[in-house]
Amino acid sequence: MSARRSAATLLTLAVAGAALAGCSKKDEASSADAVKVNASDTACEVSRTSFPAGTVELAVENKGSKATEVYVYGPGDKIVTERENIGPGTKATIHAEIKAGEYEIACKPGMTGDGIRQKITVTGGGDSAAKAADPRLAAAVEAYRKYAQEQADATIPVVTQFAEAIKAGDAEKAKSLFAPSRVGWERTEPIAESFGDIDPKTDVREDGLEAGQTWTGWHRLEKSLFADNKIGDEEKKLADQLVTDLKDWQTRVPKAEITPTSMANGAKELLDEVATGKVTGEEDRYSHTDLSDFAGNVEGAEKAYELLKPVVAEKDAALVKTLDTEFAAIKALLAKYKQGEVYTSYDKVTEPERKVFSDAVNSLGEPLSKLAAAVVAK
Incomplete structure (x- = not known):
């Protein structure tokens, strides 16, 4: 988002x-x-x-x-x-x-x-040199870069299928591929956002457009498919453009600036994304596939945490215990809303249920905000 x-x-x-x-x-x-x-x-x-x-x-x-x-x-x-x-x-x-x-x-x-x-x-x-001396942190950074690259690489075939379905005029197939095409992006969104120019082209919502900006990307196509029930020449061009822009993201991952603190901060940013877009239902407002994005954000945050965990456990064992508990709780909650590979449409999730999701995000987000400080603690 x-x-x-x-x-x-x-x-x-x-x-x-x-x-x-x-x-x-x-x-x-x-x-x-x-x-x-x-x-x-x-x-x-x-x-x-x-x-x-x-x-x-x-x-x-x-x-x-x-x-x-x-x-x-x-x-x-x-x-x-x-x-x-x-x-x-x-x-x-x-x-x-x-x-x-x-x-x-x-x-x-x-x-x-x-x-x-x-x-x-x-x-x-x-x-910086002193902080980088811990080989476990260096290994965590390289493992996270590999993970981010794997997510980008896995996204391209799915988003290509999504685009091909649009160009073929197959709206139902395109709808079924919308959420899956976003999973890798949602897991590693802070890296994509760090480049500055890719996110506005691929993941901006209509009300997030800057003056003079042309609306492109997933959510533009989401509106056409799920709200307007329309696939025209413009949508076909936008589908190709989305693939092009995401391939650009894919090639830039090796150049991304990744540090142990950026991994920790990125995990917190992913929970912020859940709080401001997924729990509210604003992110995927036409398709109501918010829970798929929600899960991707949580999975990406947990990956960064798990890679940093060996170092953090030595410095703040209580924080690790809390994070382990909260990640398990939020994943168990999400699992209740998953049937096979598909999550419940978010317009079917009641306000009381959304409050439960919000509380779970808050319970995880607060200790997760302490992860970066634990990483750099002496």
């Missing part, structure tokens, strides 16, 4: 954000050398605009009236790290590995638009 969202969804997002990011202030305690980010509805104040490369801690406080997001952007708006759903009056601590260079920190009040930006300079030095 694209990080760009419409004003119409902000109330829902603010509620979800407060629940997911509303860890207590003691849980979000920051160290003395953290870079403080004070976000409000009109400002994004950074305590330091220059600091050494390595493991950087951003201590964010949302002093505004709206839920916000904080991003660190590299050149070309390449996402280095992000945290969504920081509710009004709450704090969040973000740990990230940042190399020397020029960047921008962006606060996005209302979780929409390009954000209020501050330029920062990250200088040489830092503790």
